[in-house]
Amino acid sequence: MNMSEATHFDISGLRGELLHDEPMSRHVSWRAGGVAQRVYQPADLADLLVFLRQLPADEPLLAVGLGSNLLVRDGGYCGTVLLMVGALTELRMEDGLIYAQAGVPGAKLARFAANNNLCGAEFFVGIPGTLGGMLAMNAGCYGGETWSVVQRVQVLTRGGELIERTPQEYDIGYRHVTLKQHSDEFFVGAWLKLGQGDVEAAKQEIKVLMEKRSASQPLQMPNAGSVFRNPQGEHAAKLIEACGLKGRRIGGAQVSEKHANFIVNTGGATAADIENLIGEVQVTVQQQTGINLHPEVKIVGEKTT
Ligand SMILES: Cc1cc2nc3c(=O)[nH]c(=O)nc-3n(C[C@H](O)[C@H](O)[C@H](O)COP(=O)(O)OP(=O)(O)OC[C@H]3O[C@@H](n4cnc5c(N)ncnc54)[C@H](O)[C@@H]3O)c2cc1C
Structure with missing residues (x-):
């Protein structure tokens, strides 16, 4: 099978679509990140049941919706992504x-x-x-x-x-x-x-x-909504802005000028750019305010070496 080639499993009783080495940048709102070994988009719930019963018990599995809170590292996801959007739609x-x-x-x-x-x-x-x-x-x-x-x-x-x-x-x-x-x-x-x-x-x-x-919100540029959870009694955006981090960039990733708790992909950002910028924001806010910011976004997959 070629990279990213779609396969329909009519023969084995599956009706969904299986993709191999699928860029997850196509499935996450940051439009960045690595490939997933396999992506399965079931035809419906009954089809998903059949798929799961055939899957090896040790296969790593990740449910993904619209990828609006998700980053897959540049080294990719070694396992199967289950794509729910366009599949479980009742x-x-x-x-x-x-x-x-x-x-x-x-x-x-x-x-x-x-x-x-x-x-x-x-x-x-x-x-x-x-x-x-x-x-x-x-x-x-x-x-x-x-x-x-x-x-x-x-x-x-x-x-x-x-x-x-x-x-x-x-x-x-x-x-x-x-x-x-x-x-x-x-x-x-x-x-x-x-x-x-x-x-x-x-x-x-x-x-x-x-x-x-x-x-x-900076909705014209790829983003994943609020990157950090609001600490008790505080607003992450206010803390980030007060630390002078609005507009801070690493590669193609930038702390939004419009909403400081958003990181936008200005074009060509890697997952590492985004993750490194998240880290830099955390360190700076911790040093300047003593407050630890915890990411709300989920980060999965392997780093590149
Ligand atoms: C512009 C923008 C604005 C946003 N505003 C808000 C906001 O106001 N409030 C807010 O709370 N969030 C907000 N978000 C974040 C995001 O939309 C939410 O967290 C949303 O719930 C993520 O849904 P998703 O389908 O995209 O999940 P994904 O990003 O696909 O997945 C997020 C996590 O959920 C898990 N997951 C997904 N589907 C399933 C499933 N079926 N079963 C089990 N686990 C699953 C994934 O494995 C992953 O860990 C915003 C994001 C953007 C881009």
């Missing part, structure tokens, strides 16, 4: 709840809720990730948080077993979610419980939130 009303699969983007979810006269999901519009990524990160903004509207989730284990879990089974905090009992699994869907609302008011709120975003 979205429907079920017994008064929204059932959405992990690959559904936040903006689609927000609009679906508004169109069904439900309120409390408007904040999803500002998060350019999938439901799976938002569950993994407990993503949130403007006072809303993903897990505050979750009634239960649907997860898939490495072995291909489909399980439902309640929020009580997780430790959930600010941009933090871990399953209390260890299990190798990932999110494939969730049931969301929202209040009755006014569709026009919800649509107006969505419009306002979108305008707020484009006024305050």
